[in-house]
Amino acid sequence: MIEARGLARTFRSRGRSVEAVRGVDLDVHAGELVGFLGPNGAGKTTTLRMLTTLLRPTAGTATVGGADLLADPVGVRKKIGYVAQGGGTAPECRVIEEIEIQGRFYGLSKADAVRRGAELSEQLDIAGLEQRLVRTLSGGQKRRLDIALGLIHSPGLVFLDEPTTGLDPQSRANLWEHIRSLRAEHGVTVFLTTHYLEEADSLCDRILVIDNGEIVAEGTPDDLKAQVSGDGITVDVPAESVGDAAEVAARLPGATDVTTVENTVRFRVPRGDTALPELLRALDGKGIPLTSLQVQRPSLDDVFLSMTGRTLRDAETPGEGSDVA
């Protein structure tokens, strides 16, 4: 559905040049739900705008929906839907007017636009709002309207730029369900950008992680997490036993990064599930009682940290509000 090679874009701004995207290769297959994850300013929107023909690449090639991005941009536009970050609706327009305008824009008759709009409204749970002014919709309803408009011409591939930014956690989870069902029921291929780790983790089949205009990691959420070396284990013991417990931990096969703070010992092992019985036996053998024990599977933030030396949260531009979990 998407095949891009060496896609790059440099902006010139006030005599300075900004390499927003630096030679990105990406492949998205039919029916996939792929997330493009990265901190603010990483190059997500710029990549999306290039793939949707809104911005000409400085270098690179791509085919999108089977059409060549540079030679046949009109062909690309016919095959894709694009839902921009803020959407494109006018606050004073009625929902039905937006649906009709969008349909006409894609060459649908008024009757077909209304029919398709009704079908999508039903599916996205915004049926019955046709006569409402856009400005009276809730944030979640408006995002669902934006998505309905992006799908009016039944594209096989839809690009969603930060679809859930600004929504509360409940509306966000609700929108994920709708996105999943679009894919499940219509086989729509979805390429979305996000800076929410949780969103990428729970919604996407595959994730591309971008930082500073370059793809730094790629894989299923599980594959990516498995690349981070092992699970974290945190053990609380009585303060006088911390030294002994740390020694026990350090002797476990493959244990690394053993640290102690007050009555807590932390370390990493290749696999938490197999290390635990051995740890418990060894502590028991030394007569060290346990107060608590936790195993942490690596998160996508650990993946980002291992690739870039920063956490996604740290990488956010100061001043940009973000509730990255």
Ligand SMILES: Nc1ncnc2c1ncn2[C@@H]1O[C@H](COP(=O)(O)OP(=O)(O)OP(=O)(O)O)[C@@H](O)[C@H]1O
């Ligand atoms: N028109 C432009 N002129 C100059 N610089 C730009 C322009 N558009 C984007 N940039 C710069 O390119 C870089 C990438 O921006 P982009 O919007 O693609 O990031 P992003 O990952 O989508 O961020 P966000 O999550 O905040 O939307 C940033 O440094 C940005 O300031």
